[in-house]
Amino acid sequence: MSSHPPNACTISGVASVSHASRSVCFCSWLVCDDTACGYRTQNQSIVGSNCLARGCHGRLQPEFGEKLLYTQLKYFDVMFDEAEQKQKYEGKAAPVIKESHSQVFGLLKTQMTSELSHNAYNFCRLPFNI
Numbered sequence: 292m293s294s295h296p297p298n299a300c301t302i303s304g305v306a307s308v309s310h311a312s313r314s315v316c317f318c319s320w321l322v323c324d325d326t327a328c329g330y331r332t333q334n335q336s337i338v339g340s341n342c343l344a345r346g347c348h349g350r351l352q353p354e355f356g357e358k359l360l361y362t363q364l365k366y367f368d369v370m371f372d373e374a375e376q377k378q379k380y381e382g383k384a385a386p387v388i389k390e391s392h393s394q395v396f397g398l399l400k401t402q403m404t405s406e407l408s409h410n411a412y413n414f415c416r417l418p419f420n421i
């Protein structure tokens with residue numbers, strides 16, 4: 292855990308990063324997977340995911356997809372999980388966290404868990420019926 296005290300700025304910063312990530316994800320920017328091309332657009336091709344740049348045979352991919360957003364939210368979820376962070380010390384003395392800081396971590400953990408509960412990547416689709 293960080294030695295800097297969490298405060299309103301920390302909560303606001305995490306919320307801001309989370310919101311910015313969602314905004315980038317839903318802006319639907321597409322980039323060409325051909326590194327020599329580097330084409331970036333919000334236009335969709337009518338012929339699938341083909342690159343719209345003349346002469347390019349690359350494919351357009353989401354610049355910041357849902358999977359990346361899920362990974363970032365999951366990272367925050369684990370980062371603010373105080374119990375999970377303390378497990379990393381395995382036998383060593385874990386740093387003592389002030390009650391006020393612990394409450395902030397709890398709030399951030401609750402926020403991230405809530406956001407992850409609405410994310411489809413949080414659920415596993417089994418390839419067979421049980």
Ligand SMILES: [Zn+2]
Pocket residue numbers: 323324325328329330342343344347348349350
């Ligand atoms: Zn291209």
